[in-house]
Amino acid sequence: MFPEKLDLLMNITKTRNNVLAHAVSLDASHVSRLRRGGRALPKNKGFLAPMSHFFARQLATDAQRIHILEAMGVSGWPDDEESAARLLYDWLSSDEASDASVSHILRRFALPSGTDPAVLRSVQLPEDRRPYYYGSDGKRQAVLRFLAAVNESSTPQTLLLFSDEEMGWLFEDAVFSKKWASLLIGALLRGNRVRIIHTVSRRLGEMLEAVSKWVPVYMTNMIEPYYYPKPRDGVFQRTLFLAPETAALVSTSVNQDVRGMLHFYVEDPAVLTALTRDFNNYFALCRPLMRIFNPGSAEAFWNYFYQFEAAEAETIVLRPGLSVMTMPDSVVESMAARAKGSLLPVLHKSGQAALRKIAAGHRFTELVTLPTEEELAGGQILLPLSGPMHAPALRYTRAEYRLHLRNILSLMERHENYRALIWPGDIPNLMLYGKEGIGMLMGQTAAPWTFFAFSEPNMTSAFWDHLSLRCERATKDRKGPAAARIAELAKRLEGP
Numbered sequence: 374m375f376p377e378k379l380d381l382l383m384n385i386t387k388t389r390n391n392v393l394a395h396a397v398s399l400d401a402s403h404v405s406r407l408r409r410g411g412r413a414l415p416k417n418k419g420f421l422a423p424m425s426h427f428f429a430r431q432l433a434t435d436a437q438r439i440h441i442l443e444a445m446g447v448s449g450w451p452d453d454e455e456s457a458a459r460l461l462y463d464w465l466s467s468d469e470a471s472d473a474s475v476s477h478i479l480r481r482f483a484l485p486s487g488t489d490p491a492v493l494r495s496v497q498l499p500e501d502r503r504p505y506y507y508g509s510d511g512k513r514q515a516v517l518r519f520l521a522a523v524n525e526s527s528t529p530q531t532l533l534l535f536s537d538e539e540m541g542w543l544f545e546d547a548v549f550s551k552k553w554a555s556l557l558i559g560a561l562l563r564g565n566r567v568r569i570i571h572t573v574s575r576r577l578g579e580m581l582e583a584v585s586k587w588v589p590v591y592m593t594n595m596i597e598p599y600y601y602p603k604p605r606d607g608v609f610q611r612t613l614f615l616a617p618e619t620a621a622l623v624s625t626s627v628n629q630d631v632r633g634m635l636h637f638y639v640e641d642p643a644v645l646t647a648l649t650r651d652f653n654n655y656f657a658l659c660r661p662l663m664r665i666f667n668p669g670s671a672e673a674f675w676n677y678f679y680q681f682e683a684a685e686a687e688t689i690v691l692r693p694g695l696s697v698m699t700m701p702d703s704v705v706e707s708m709a710a711r712a713k714g715s716l717l718p719v720l721h722k723s724g725q726a727a728l729r730k731i732a733a734g735h736r737f738t739e740l741v742t743l744p745t746e747e748e749l750a751g752g753q754i755l756l757p758l759s760g761p762m763h764a765p766a767l768r769y770t771r772a773e774y775r776l777h778l779r780n781i782l783s784l785m786e787r788h789e790n791y792r793a794l795i796w797p798g799d800i801p802n803l804m805l806y807g808k809e810g811i812g813m814l815m816g817q818t819a820a821p822w823t824f825f826a827f828s829e830p831n832m833t834s835a836f837w838d839h840l841s842l843r844c845e846r847a848t849k850d851r852k853g854p855a856a857a858r859i860a861e862l863a864k865r866l867e868g869p
Contacts, residue, residue, distance in 0.1 A: 378444070378465055380408050385440050386431040397423045421462055429457035463842075506636040509542035512612075513549045515622050515638050520556035522620050529564030530619070533652045536612040537572040537605075539629040561595040565616075568597045570655065571662050573831055591665055591825065598662040600829060601655070612636075617649045663827035671761060674824055675716065678814070681826070682727045686808040689840040691740040693802055693818060694757040698724020699739070699793075701780040704773045708756065712764035720762060731790040738791075738844055742798040743862060744774075757804070761822050775866040778859050785856055794847035795855045807833075807840050 383393065390408070394401040397420045432438050438450045445464050451457040506515040523532065543550065561567070591598070610629060614622040621644070624636040639645065666674035690696065697705075697720045709717045731737045744754045754774050759767040769777070784791050804816035804824075812828035813836045827833065852858060 375465060376408055381444055382428050382432075382441065382461075383408065385437050386428060388428075388431060393424070393427065396427045421465055422458070425458040425462040425465060426454065428461055429454050432457070504638050506638060508633045509545070509631060512542045512622075512624065512631075512636050513546060515636050516614065517549070517552060517556065518638065519614055519616070519620055519622050520553065520560060523560045523565060523616050524556060524563065526616070526619050528618055529566075530616055531566045531568055532560070533568050533613070533615040533617065533649065533656075535570040535572075535652065535655065536610075536614070538610040538612050538624065538626050539631050542631070566595050566597070568656070569599070570659055571598055571600045573600045573602075573662075573829055591663075591823075594665055594667050594669065594823075596665070599656065599659040600662045601659050603658075613648065613652055615645065615648050615652055617645055619645075621645055621648050623648065662829055662832075663825050666824040666826070668761075668821055674761070677826060679723050681806070681808065681812065681814060682723055684808050684811050685730055685735055686811050687736045688727075688809075689738045689740065689807045689837070689844060691796060691803065691805040691840060691843060692757060693742050693798060693804065694744075694755070695741050695777055695781070696724065696739060697721050697756075697758075697762075698728055699777065699781050699784060701776050704769075704776050704780075707773060708764075708767060708769070712759075712762075712767050715764035715767070716762045717764060717767075728784070728788075728791065731788055734790065736790045736792075739793045740796040740840075740843055740847060741793055743795060743858070749866075758818055758822075760820050761818075771866050775863050778863040778866070782856060782859055782863070793855055793859065794844055795850060795852075795858060796843060796847055805836065805840060807837050809837055813837070 382388070383390075390404045391401040393399075394404045397404075399420055432441060432450075442450060445460070451460060506512060523530075543553070557567075608628060610626045612622065612624045620638065620640045622636060622638055624631075624634055626634045639648075664677065666677070697717060700708075700721055702721075705717060705721045709715060728737065748754050752768070752771065754769040756762075756764065756767045756769065759765055781793050785793060802817055802819040804814070804818050806814040806816070810833070812826065813833055814824055814826050815836070816822065816824040847855070
């Protein structure tokens with residue numbers, strides 16, 4: 374929350390209350406109350422902009438920036454003060470720390486996954502055969518030993534993973550994180566699969582950070598993510614990483630205190646059999662955390678998509694380009710004629726049915742991107758999701774795109790519950806489709822396309838808040854209202 378964020382910034386930069394107060398034109402007592410949580414963050418947050426610029430200047434060293442980036446859950450400090458201040462402003466003004474974590478997930482989602490062969494070669498099976506490890510450093514050593522052993526095994530298997538212990542050991546060492554990810558992906562490339570039970574009762578920011586670490590691995594379609602849906606006592610925690618044919622790592626702790634805790638590394642086949650039964654007993658009580666779709670499961674994806682689109686709830690869709698659902702009939706017909714056998718007509722029909730439901734009072738918001746000048750000049754306006762729609766590289770003509778823009782303007786005029794906003798496309802090829810209280814579809818639309826579908830309440834709420842914040846930013850776009858920009862672009866496209 375805001376007081377903790379402000380206190381962290383002031384501690385990292387060693388800023389006194391009176392210094393910050395002078396910089397942002399507040400009383401020192403006001404700053405003190407904000408820092409202690411004695412005063413709520415007001416709706417009129419006029420002091421946040423100068424405060425963000427102040428801290429953007431004060432965060433001058435790499436150590437300071439790394440510290441605050443870890444707290445935000447993002448990577449990479451901006452090159453200029455204005456961008457750094459905007460990053461800090463978004464973080465400070467967000468009511469929940471989860472928004473930065475959601476942004477982190479989405480940006481990781483856009484990155485290609487891969488394995489660094491040099492890292493794989495550098496992590497060999499340890500020569501020591503000790504069964505005990507201690508504390509966070511010991512757990513990291515044991516995890517690397519466990520994954521190295523899996524990579525050494527000649528028989529592919531399904532790894533069974535669960536932990537509700539404190540997760541700092543996984544995130545706080547960047548070198549270890551790289552080795553861990555490369556070893557895990559290496560194991561997947563050798564034909565191993567993973568069944569993981571996530572702990573959704575964690576702090577939301579911590580859970581989202583854990584998911585973000587797994588996103589590139591999820592995209593291999595070799596992961597089965599689950600979660601236990603009911604409350605637990607929260608006193609005792611446990612870790613069980615198990616390769617049934619090879620080894621297991623087991624540990625326990627109390628109240629998330631892992632300092633010096635004991636971790637058992639076991640290879641005895643009888644013990645592995647017992648631990649497998651133990652994991653499966655818990656697994657039987659769990660539910661899928663998300664469904665993962667890719668070109669190999671295209672039919673299942675579209676069946677899910679049509680059902681999701683038909684669900685009645687307030688909706689926000691963030692997408693590259695424009696949507697099929699807002700296409701006029703004439704554009705659908707002309708584009709479908711160039712893409713015989715595509716799903717374009719079916720997808721348009723489904724989208725039109727969803728749009729008609731806005732009359733029932735459910736607000737429908739689209740966050741769309743507009744083409745660059747290069748795309749306009751070269752006639753290279755690609756239809757998003759053209760690959761999954763069996764219409765690879767299908768592009769608009771200038772006339773088709775102009776008619777589509779005009780139809781969006783008509784929809785906004787005729788339906789008060791429909792609005793189109795413009796987002797900058799800062800995460801390329803991202804689609805995020807949210808139904809409030811129902812679920813989310815998160816998609817990487819570029820080849821090879823991947824979509825995640827999830828409905829776990831905490832994750833759905835966090836991503837919905839992120840979409841809502843995106844909408845709020847889009848309505849304050851310095852380039853002007855979306856309707857005016859769309860109308861201007863449509864006018865520019867008149868003529869041949």
